[in-house]
Amino acid sequence: MSPRRDVSEERKSQILDAAEAVFMQKGFENARMEDIAQGAGLSKGTLYLYYNSKDELIVAILDRIFERDFTEMENLDVTGMTAVAAIWQFVAFATAETSAMLHLLPIAYEYLSLAFRNETVQAALKQYFNQYLDILLPLIQHGINTGEFRQVDAKEIAIAIGAIFEGTIILWVYDKSLVDPIQNTRTSLELLLEGILSKS
Amino acid sequence: MSPRRDVSEERKSQILDAAEAVFMQKGFENARMEDIAQGAGLSKGTLYLYYNSKDELIVAILDRIFERDFTEMENLDVTGMTAVAAIWQFVAFATAETSAMLHLLPIAYEYLSLAFRNETVQAALKQYFNQYLDILLPLIQHGINTGEFRQVDAKEIAIAIGAIFEGTIILWVYDKSLVDPIQNTRTSLELLLEGILSKS
Amino acid sequence: MSPRRDVSEERKSQILDAAEAVFMQKGFENARMEDIAQGAGLSKGTLYLYYNSKDELIVAILDRIFERDFTEMENLDVTGMTAVAAIWQFVAFATAETSAMLHLLPIAYEYLSLAFRNETVQAALKQYFNQYLDILLPLIQHGINTGEFRQVDAKEIAIAIGAIFEGTIILWVYDKSLVDPIQNTRTSLELLLEGILSKS
Amino acid sequence: MSPRRDVSEERKSQILDAAEAVFMQKGFENARMEDIAQGAGLSKGTLYLYYNSKDELIVAILDRIFERDFTEMENLDVTGMTAVAAIWQFVAFATAETSAMLHLLPIAYEYLSLAFRNETVQAALKQYFNQYLDILLPLIQHGINTGEFRQVDAKEIAIAIGAIFEGTIILWVYDKSLVDPIQNTRTSLELLLEGILSKS
DNA sequence: AATGAATGAGAGTTCATTCAT
DNA sequence: AATGAATGAACTCTCATTCAT
Numbered sequence: 001m002s003p004r005r006d007v008s009e010e011r012k013s014q015i016l017d018a019a020e021a022v023f024m025q026k027g028f029e030n031a032r033m034e035d036i037a038q039g040a041g042l043s044k045g046t047l048y049l050y051y052n053s054k055d056e057l058i059v060a061i062l063d064r065i066f067e068r069d070f071t072e073m074e075n076l077d078v079t080g081m082t083a084v085a086a087i088w089q090f091v092a093f094a095t096a097e098t099s100a101m102l103h104l105l106p107i108a109y110e111y112l113s114l115a116f117r118n119e120t121v122q123a124a125l126k127q128y129f130n131q132y133l134d135i136l137l138p139l140i141q142h143g144i145n146t147g148e149f150r151q152v153d154a155k156e157i158a159i160a161i162g163a164i165f166e167g168t169i170i171l172w173v174y175d176k177s178l179v180d181p182i183q184n185t186r187t188s189l190e191l192l193l194e195g196i197l198s199k200s
Numbered sequence: 201m202s203p204r205r206d207v208s209e210e211r212k213s214q215i216l217d218a219a220e221a222v223f224m225q226k227g228f229e230n231a232r233m234e235d236i237a238q239g240a241g242l243s244k245g246t247l248y249l250y251y252n253s254k255d256e257l258i259v260a261i262l263d264r265i266f267e268r269d270f271t272e273m274e275n276l277d278v279t280g281m282t283a284v285a286a287i288w289q290f291v292a293f294a295t296a297e298t299s300a301m302l303h304l305l306p307i308a309y310e311y312l313s314l315a316f317r318n319e320t321v322q323a324a325l326k327q328y329f330n331q332y333l334d335i336l337l338p339l340i341q342h343g344i345n346t347g348e349f350r351q352v353d354a355k356e357i358a359i360a361i362g363a364i365f366e367g368t369i370i371l372w373v374y375d376k377s378l379v380d381p382i383q384n385t386r387t388s389l390e391l392l393l394e395g396i397l398s399k400s
Numbered sequence: 401m402s403p404r405r406d407v408s409e410e411r412k413s414q415i416l417d418a419a420e421a422v423f424m425q426k427g428f429e430n431a432r433m434e435d436i437a438q439g440a441g442l443s444k445g446t447l448y449l450y451y452n453s454k455d456e457l458i459v460a461i462l463d464r465i466f467e468r469d470f471t472e473m474e475n476l477d478v479t480g481m482t483a484v485a486a487i488w489q490f491v492a493f494a495t496a497e498t499s500a501m502l503h504l505l506p507i508a509y510e511y512l513s514l515a516f517r518n519e520t521v522q523a524a525l526k527q528y529f530n531q532y533l534d535i536l537l538p539l540i541q542h543g544i545n546t547g548e549f550r551q552v553d554a555k556e557i558a559i560a561i562g563a564i565f566e567g568t569i570i571l572w573v574y575d576k577s578l579v580d581p582i583q584n585t586r587t588s589l590e591l592l593l594e595g596i597l598s599k600s
Numbered sequence: 601m602s603p604r605r606d607v608s609e610e611r612k613s614q615i616l617d618a619a620e621a622v623f624m625q626k627g628f629e630n631a632r633m634e635d636i637a638q639g640a641g642l643s644k645g646t647l648y649l650y651y652n653s654k655d656e657l658i659v660a661i662l663d664r665i666f667e668r669d670f671t672e673m674e675n676l677d678v679t680g681m682t683a684v685a686a687i688w689q690f691v692a693f694a695t696a697e698t699s700a701m702l703h704l705l706p707i708a709y710e711y712l713s714l715a716f717r718n719e720t721v722q723a724a725l726k727q728y729f730n731q732y733l734d735i736l737l738p739l740i741q742h743g744i745n746t747g748e749f750r751q752v753d754a755k756e757i758a759i760a761i762g763a764i765f766e767g768t769i770i771l772w773v774y775d776k777s778l779v780d781p782i783q784n785t786r787t788s789l790e791l792l793l794e795g796i797l798s799k800s
Numbered sequence: 801a802a803t804g805a806a807t808g809a810g811a812g813t814t815c816a817t818t819c820a821t
Numbered sequence: 822a823a824t825g826a827a828t829g830a831a832c833t834c835t836c837a838t839t840c841a842t
Contacts, residue, residue, distance in 0.1 A: 007822085027313060029229030033816060043824045045818085054816065106316040112373055113227060113309035129374035152391070159371055159379060160388035164360065167367025171359055173312055174329035179359060188360035191352070192388070195395030207805080233833065243807050248834065407801085427713060429629030433837060443803045445839085454837065506716040512773055513627060513709035529774035552791070559771055559779060560764065560788035567767025571759055573712055574729035579759060588760035591752070592788070595795030607826080633812060643828045648813070 012050050014040045016064055019057050024106050028058055028114075059120055062111055065104060066128045076135065083143025084193060087161075090136060091189060094165065095182055102181070105173065133158055149196045157196060164188045212250050214240045216264055219257050224306050228258055228314075259320055262311055265304060266328045272297060273335055283343025284393060287361075290336060291389060294365060295382055302381070305373065333358055349396045357396060364388045412450050414440045416464055419457050424506050428458055428514075459520055462511055465504060466528045472497060473535055483543025484593060487561075490536060491589060494565060495582055502581070505573065533558055549596045557596060564588045612650050614640045616664055619657050624706050628658055628714075659720055662711055665704060666728045672697060673735055683743025684793060687761075690736060691789060694765060695782055702781070705773065733758055749796045757796060764788045 018039030022031040033054060037044040051057045076093055078086035101108075115121045136158045143149040149157075164185060172179040218239030222231040233254060237244045251257045276293055278286035301308075315321045336358045343349040349357075364385060372379040418439030422431040433454060437444040451457045476493055478486035501508075515521045536558045543549040549557075564585060572579040618639030622631040633654060637644045651657045676693055678686035701708075715721045736758045743749040749757075765785060772779040 011822095025317070027229070027317070029227070032814085044816090045824050045826095046822075048817070049822070052817095106313050109309045109313035112370065113306045113313065115373055116306040117225065117227070125374045129371065129378070133378070153387075155378070156384065156387045157391070159368065159384045160364065160391055162371050163364050163367030163384070163388055165367065166370040167363030167365065168359065170312065170366040170370070171329065171362050173315055174325045178329070178333070178355070184356065184359045184363070187353075187356045188363055188392070191357070191360055191395040192392050193395070195391040195393070199399075211805090232831085244833090245807055245809095245835080246805075249805070252834095254833070411801095425717070427629070427717070429627070432835085444837090445803050445805095446801075448838070449801070452838095506713045509709045509713035512770065513706045513713065515773055516706040517625065517627070525773065526775045529771065529778070533778070553787075555778070556784065556787045557791070559768065559784045560791055562771050563764050563767030563784070563788055564760065565767065566770040567763030567765065568759065570712065570766040570770070571729065571762050573715055573725065575726045578729070578733070578755070584756065584759045584763070587753075587756045588763055588792070591757070591760055591795040592792050593795070595791040595793070599799075611826090632810085644812090645814080645828055645830095646826075649826070652813095654812070 008050070011040075011042070011046075012060075015042070015047060015050055015057070016061055020061055020104070020107070023058070023061065023110075024104065027106065028054075028110055058114075059124075061107065062121060062124050065101070065107075066124060066131075074135070078139060083139055083146065083148045084197075086139045086142070087136075087193070090139060091161075091186070095185060098165065098169070099182065102169075105169070109173075129162075132162060136161065143196075147198060150198050152196055157192075160192055161189065164192065208250070211240075211242070211246070212260075215242070215247060215250055215257070216261060220261055220304070220307070223258070223261065223310075224304065227306070228254075228310055258314075259324075261307065262321060262324050265301070265307075266324060266331075269297065269301075269328065269331070273331065276335065278339060283339055283346065283348045284397075286339045286342070287336075287393070290339060291361075291386075295385060298365065298369070299382065302369075305369070309373075329362075332362060336361065343396075347398060350398050352396055357392075360392055361389065364392065408450070411440075411442070411446075412460075415442070415447060415450055415457070416461055420461055420504070420507070423458070423461065423510075424504065427506065428454075428510055458514075459524075461507065462521060462524050465501070465507075466524060466531075473531065476535065478539060483539060483546065483548045484597075486539045486542070487536075487593070490539060491561075491586070495585060498565065498569070499582065502569075505569070509573075529562075532562060536561065543596075547598055550598050552596055557592075560592055561589065564592065608650070611640075611642070611646070612660075615642070615647060615650055615657070616661055620661055620704070620707070623658070623661065623710075624704065627706065628654075628710055658714075659724075661707065662721060662724050665701070665707075666724060666731075669697065669701075669728065669731070673731065676735065678739060683739055683746065683748045684797075686739045686742070687736075687793070690739060691761075691786075695785060698765065698769070699782065702769075705769070709773075729762075732762060736761065743796075747798060750798050752796055757792075760792055761789065764792065 015036065019031070019036045022035045022039055025031075026035070031054075033044055033047060036057070037047050040047070047057075051060060076090060078089055081089065111121055111125070115125050133155070137154050140149070140154040140157045144152065144154060168179065168185045168188060169181050171184070172181045215236065219231070219236045222235045222239055225231075226235070231254075233247055234244055236257070237247050240247070247257075251260060273293070276290060278289055281289065311321055311325070315325050333355070337354050340349070340354040340357045344352065344354060368379065368385045368388060369381050371384070372381045415436065419431070419436045422435045422439055425431075426435070431454075433444055433447060436457070437447050440447070447457075451460060473493070476490060478489055481489060511521055511525070515525050533555070537554050540549070540554040540557045544552065544554060568579065568585045568588060569581055571584070572581045615636065618641075619631070619636045622635045622639055625631075626635070631654075633644055633647055636657070637647050640647070647657075651660060673693070676690060678689055681689065711721055711725070715725050733755070737754050740749070740754040740757045744752065744754060768779065768785045768788060769781055771784070772781045
């Protein structure tokens with residue numbers, strides 16, 4: 001009797017994939033468990049073997065999105081670069097990653113909205129942001145220490161950079177014809193970095 | 201015989217106020233018409249005398265938010281200022297206004313999410329952004345023309361500024377303890393403007 | 401001060417006209433008091449000054465339909481005719497009248513359906529039928545007495561004639577392309593009368 | 601492991617039975633889905649697993665009524681009879697069947713009313729009538745061909761017979777104390793056939 | 801006499817969740 | 822592990838009726 005392979009993880013990921021797709025198309029509330037089940041090629045009842053409620057599914061999706069981000073971000077190696085180069089390296093990486101996530105935007109904004117009334121979501125977003133800071137802050141601080149940058153507050157710079165990332169995407173949602181998320185993010189960051197560099 | 205006073209506008213605003221409050225607390229989908237009616241001190245049936253559906257109510261709220269913005273923005277007078285001063289004037293104004301709107305954020309992000317599947321919302325956001333550009337672009341262009349700013353693309357600057365506004369707020373939602381929307385917006389904009397000024 | 405003309409009857413008829421039209425188009429249940437009010441050029445509130453409820457309106461319509469029938473039927477003068485001629489005279493009259501009422505059929509069948517659970521309607525239909533018999537029976541009896549007809553039961557003939565009237569219309573509703581209510585009623589009655597005549 | 605039995609057909613008929621009963625008692629519009637569910641011993645939600653709307657239920661009832669009629673009518677065997685005997689055979693059959701359906705009259709008249717504004721219903725009635733003609737017409741034509749009947753138009757006779765069937769029932773609804781649907785139908789048909797027979 | 805704003809009970813319908821198989 | 826029939830609470834929307842003006 002061969003040991004039965006544990007299909008649990010496979011099923012869960014099947015379900016999350018389907019849920020993600022349906023959530024994106026219809027939003028959390030209008031997504032029906034039936035749709036998700038169908039998308040996953042499972043029955044409604046089976047869904048509940050893996051996730052106890054729709055809310056749990058919503059949270060699981062959130063977790064998975066941020067888990068993906070984190071893992072990839074941590075592999076960044078910037079040793080031996082100038083601060084500016086390191087930041088651009090980070091930017092390149094974050095840009096690539098954000099591009100890949102662009103299709104999840106409807107979900108992302110719904111989470112932002114949810115954060116105001118759901119502490120789990122709030123905590124997840126907080127952790128995400130801190131992870132971001134943990135990676136970016138040392139790079140900036142390094143630049144300040146070496147005199148590459150003016151005497152600025154590293155956290156303020158990190159926030160400015162983060163704001164440009166997030167804000168440019170919003171403007172793109174406002175008007176997709178006037179904003180190019182990648183191009184405009186790059187330009188804005190260039191101007192910002194210009195303002196930080198030591199004037200030699 | 202006094203003619204009956206037209207209560208239509210009064211009722212509508214009563215209803216929108218209540219709807220705004222309930223939407224903020226529960227989100228669009230979880231808001232019940234009953235709650236809104238009660239909040240407005242009216243009966244459910246009366247709601248439908250003024251708005252034909254929940255969707256219509258959602259759109260009406262959106263319209264009212266942006267209408268408020270526009271009217272106030274247009275009263276801005278910057279004649280005779282330097283470009284930097286004018287921009288700061290604009291920033292001060294936009295900051296004040298945004299602060300006043302901060303309580304509407306849960307709604308705002310839900311609209312952003314909705315925009316991906318609702319053309320009415322999409323159009324409203326687009327118009328909003330263009331109104332923003334219409335006000336800010338001339339100020340920037342003026343700075344470029346007078347040599348106050350480097351030879352940059354005015355639209356790119358406007359987008360950078362807009363991104364910092366919107367993005368800083370998102371970061372604040374991510375972690376309210378690490379970000380101060382007003383302060384960080386100001387600092388980021390300072391750095392940005394620093395990068396634009398002509399180096400004399 | 402001239403005595404104000406009593407507009408009561410005028411209003412009532414205005415309302416019944418409108419109600420009839422709306423009932424025909426939508427059926428009793430789907431007809432909205434609002435529609436009727438609008439059709440009558442009055443306000444919903446005014447409707448209730450003249451009829452206390454929708455049900456009352458439904459009954460009033462029924463009454464008016466049958467009142468019309470009766471008044472006109474009673475003016476029939478058949479003195480000095482043969483029984484067959486008199487019956488044809490009656491048929492001609494009833495046919496004309498039915499033709500004029502054809503547009504009320506949707507209402508009529510709804511009344512038939514209502515009759516099973518509403519005694520007022522039941523009573524009205526009964527009275528209508530008896531009025532019909534009161535007019536037709538003497539004509540038939542006269543034919544029997546004079547030997548023009550075979551020794552048949554007058555009531556049974558009257559019922560047969562009535563059935564042909566009502567039934568032909570139903571068949572016409574079943575298939576308007578196969579049945580011509582006036583023509584087929586006439587033919588059927590001819591065959592029937594043929595079966596009643598004394599064979600000389 | 602016994603395969604789950606398909607209860608679909610069972611449920612549907614359960615539901616239609618209950619719906620028929622409720623429709624008869626209250627009419628289509630006043631029948632509440634809740635009542636039907638209860639009558640079927642099911643929950644309201646379960647109803648919607650089998651019928652997507654109240655309208656669908658109304659149409660399904662109509663279909664079932666006529667389906668019953670058709671199946672039974674087609675089994676009629678009249679080979680080797682005289683036309684008159686065959687027609688009486690048909691009449692006996694139709695009478696029996698109509699008697700069994702008498703309790704559905706409130707529904708039937710509501711359908712007649714509905715037919716004026718609903719094409720599905722219209723089509724069903726048309727088909728029903730044509731089925732009736734398909735069965736009766738040959739019997740009559742046979743009688744004409746063999747000289748048993750006068751040279752009449754078979755369709756006109758069929759319509760006369762049908763009218764007597766339908767019309768007698770209406771008169772019975774008008775006044776149940778004066779009309780006996782079975783007896784009066786029979787008598788009227790006798791008179792009619794009398795008028796058709798060849799005079800030898 | 802006339803209005804029409806307001807009501808609120810009630811209807812159809814949906815869908816997350818359960819559970820016997 | 823998997824199913825899908827069944828549930829019923831909850832929701833949006835309708836409309837006959839009322840009543841202050």
